[in-house]
Amino acid sequence: MNNRLIARRMLRVKPSPTAVISDQVRELEQQGKNVINLGEGELDFATPDAISYAGIEAIVNHQTKYTAVAGTAELKEAIAQKFAQDNQLCYHKDEIIAGSGAKQLIFNALMATVEDEDEVIIPAPYWVSYPDMVRLADGEPVIVPCSEQSGWKLTSEQLQSALTDKTRWLILNSPNNPTGAIYSASELKALAEVLRDYPNVLVMSDDIYEPLRYRGIGYQSFAQAAPELADRTLTVNGVSKSHAMTGWRLGYAAGPAWLISLMQILQSQSTSNPSTISQAAAVCALTQNEQFLDGWRDKLAKRQDKVLQTIASIDGLSADAPDGAFYVFANCQGLIGKKTADGKILNDDVDVAAWILSQAHVALLQGSAFGMPGYLRIAYAVDDALLESACERLSNACQQLA
Numbered sequence: 388m389n390n391r392l393i394a395r396r397m398l399r400v401k402p403s404p405t406a407v408i409s410d411q412v413r414e415l416e417q418q419g420k421n422v423i424n425l426g427e428g429e430l431d432f433a434t435p436d437a438i439s440y441a442g443i444e445a446i447v448n449h450q451t452k453y454t455a456v457a458g459t460a461e462l463k464e465a466i467a468q469k470f471a472q473d474n475q476l477c478y479h480k481d482e483i484i485a486g487s488g489a490k491q492l493i494f495n496a497l498m499a500t501v502e503d504e505d506e507v508i509i510p511a512p513y514w515v516s517y518p519d520m521v522r523l524a525d526g527e528p529v530i531v532p533c534s535e536q537s538g539w540k541l542t543s544e545q546l547q548s549a550l551t552d553k554t555r556w557l558i559l560n561s562p563n564n565p566t567g568a569i570y571s572a573s574e575l576k577a578l579a580e581v582l583r584d585y586p587n588v589l590v591m592s593d594d595i596y597e598p599l600r601y602r603g604i605g606y607q608s609f610a611q612a613a614p615e616l617a618d619r620t621l622t623v624n625g626v627s628k629s630h631a632m633t634g635w636r637l638g639y640a641a642g643p644a645w646l647i648s649l650m651q652i653l654q655s656q657s658t659s660n661p662s663t664i665s666q667a668a669a670v671c672a673l674t675q676n677e678q679f680l681d682g683w684r685d686k687l688a689k690r691q692d693k694v695l696q697t698i699a700s701i702d703g704l705s706a707d708a709p710d711g712a713f714y715v716f717a718n719c720q721g722l723i724g725k726k727t728a729d730g731k732i733l734n735d736d737v738d739v740a741a742w743i744l745s746q747a748h749v750a751l752l753q754g755s756a757f758g759m760p761g762y763l764r765i766a767y768a769v770d771d772a773l774l775e776s777a778c779e780r781l782s783n784a785c786q787q788l789a
C-alpha cells in the first residue's frame with residue numbers, strides 16, 4: 388500500500404467494531420460453524436407490510452427521480468407531525484432534513500460545525516461511531532465516563548467539568564446504545580441549566596431508540612425538556628430502529644434553520660436526497676397507526692428477561708434491567724482473570740468476548756468498543772429460539788471457566 392495515497396484523517400479512525408464482529412461471524416460460518424450473532428444493532432422483525440407496500444407503490448408510480456435534497460414536502464410534513472405529536476416540538480419545513488440514515492445526519496452536522504480540535508463531549512458508554520465521526524471532522528472527542536451507579540447517565544457536575552471554551556457539542560443518546568439508559572426530564576433540565584452559560588455549545592439529541600422503552604417508562608426529548616435551548620439543539624431520529632427499517636436508510640433531524648441549511652449543502656454535494664422509495668415508505672411509517680409496536684415491545688421485554696435471568700445465573704456476570712433499546716450491558720469483571728479449559732487467562736473484556744465467540748459461537752461486543760472496558764453488550768433483538776440457544780451456550784461455556 389502506498390501511504391502517500393492515504394488522507395491523514397484516515398489514520399485517526401478505525402473500522403466500526405460492529406462491522407468487525409460481523410466479518411468474524413461470517414468467517415466462522417464459512418468454516419461450517421453455527422454462530423449466533425448477538426452483536427448486531429438491528430431488530431429481527433420484518434418491516435411492517437403496509438410500509439413495504441408504500442415503498443413498492445413508489446416504484447410502480449415512478450417516484451424514482453431526484454427529490455429536494457432534504458426530502459419531499461410530504462416527508463417533511465410527516466416528520467413535523469411526528470415531532471408535534473410525540474415530542475410537542477414545533478418545526479418549520481426549513482428546520483427539518485431527511486437523510487440516508489441518522490448516521491449520515493450526525494456525520495453531516497459534525498462536519499458542518501466542527502474543526503481545528505474543537506471539542507465534542509461524549510458521555511461513555513457511547514454509540515461506537517460518535518468519536519470517530521468527531522475525529523473525521525478534525526475535532527477532539529472528550530469522553531466522559533458515566534458510572535453504572537449513576538444509571539450510566541451524565542451528571543450536571545460531570546458536564547460542568549468537561550466544558551471548555553473549545554466545546555462545540557454535547558452528544559446525548561437516550562435511550563442509549565449500549566446501556567438502554569433513558570434520561571428523565573429533570574435530568575435533562577439539570578444538564579440544560581449548566582449549558583445556559585455556554586452559548587457556543589450545541590446539543591445533539593440522538594433519539595433513534597425513542598419508542599423502544601419498557602415497563603411504561605415515559606420519555607422527553609432534550610429540546611422538549613429544555614425549550615430555552617431548542618435554538619441550539621439538533622434532534623436526530625429515524626425509522627431504522629422504530630420500524631425495523633435499517634436497510635431502507637432513512638433518518639431525519641430537526642434543529643435551527645442555519646444548521647439544517649449547512650447540513651443540506653453538505654448533503655447536496657455528497658449524496659443528495661435519500662432514496663425516493665425509502666422516503667415514501669417513511670411517510671407511511673410516520674403517519675400510520677403504530678399498534679405493531681406494542682407487540683414488538685412485549686416480545687423484546689420477554690427476551691430482555693431471558694437474557695437477565697441467564698446473566699444472573701452465571702457466576703462472574705451481572706446486569707440491571709435496561710429501560711430502553713434492545714441491549715443488555717453486562718458487567719463481566721467477574722470473568723476477567725479466570726482460566727479457560729485450555730489454560731488461557733481472560734485478561735480483559737476483549738478476551739472475554741473473543742473467548743465466548745470461539746468457545747460458545749455466540750457473538751457479542753466488548754464494552755471497550757463503547758468506551759467502557761469490563762462490560763459486554765448483548766443485543767437481544769434475535770428470534771426467541773436463537774436467543775434461548777445462545778443463553779444456553781453462554782451458560783455452558785462459562786461453567787468451564789476456572
Ligand SMILES: Cc1ncc(COP(=O)(O)O)c(C=O)c1O
Nearest residue numbers: 428488489490514564625627638
Ligand atoms: C445510537 C445510534 N444512533 C444512530 C444510529 C444510526 O442509525 P441509522 O440506521 O438511522 O443510520 C445507530 C445505529 O446503530 C445508533 O445505535
